[in-house]
Amino acid sequence: MKTSRPHVPVALPVTAIILLLLGIAANFGIQSYASPQQLAQNVLLSAIPFILMFIAIILLYATLIIWLSSIYSDRISPGAYRVGEVLTIGGIILGIVMIFQPWIFLAYPIGFVVLLLATLSFILWSHIHPKQTMLYEAEDQF
Numbered sequence: 001m002k003t004s005r006p007h008v009p010v011a012l013p014v015t016a017i018i019l020l021l022l023g024i025a026a027n028f029g030i031q032s033y034a035s036p037q038q039l040a041q042n043v044l045l046s047a048i049p050f051i052l053m054f055i056a057i058i059l060l061y062a063t064l065i066i067w068l069s070s071i072y073s074d075r076i077s078p079g080a081y082r083v084g085e086v087l088t089i090g091g092i093i094l095g096i097v098m099i100f101q102p103w104i105f106l107a108y109p110i111g112f113v114v115l116l117l118a119t120l121s122f123i124l125w126s127h128i129h130p131k132q133t134m135l136y137e138a139e140d141q142f
Helices: 011-033 036-041 043-072 078-100 107-126 134-141
Strands: none
Touching: 011 043, 036 043, 043 107, 078 107
């Protein structure tokens, strides 16, 4: 039985783009109308553009997850899925080791980037489901 794949809701990326543009506009508006002293005293005023852009980035990442999940779910073999899972977990472990090792200072800032990218990759990869094998299909019939 063929199932239909979920489509990305159009409102999700549209909302993200609107929030991103509002955040950019708020940043320019706040910087031009508020003095540095007002910005230093009112942290919430400085945080408004950041919050708008941060929510936009999260919504765009959710859009990416839904889009890639709808394309690749049930199309990747279990073996290839397991390799991707091991690589992302290995990247997380490598990033943690690079952050906490005391010998090479250059590995410290690179470790943060490795850990961030590996964590985001793991989150994305965990939303993709591998192709089911015959054993699982037989169990679903009972």
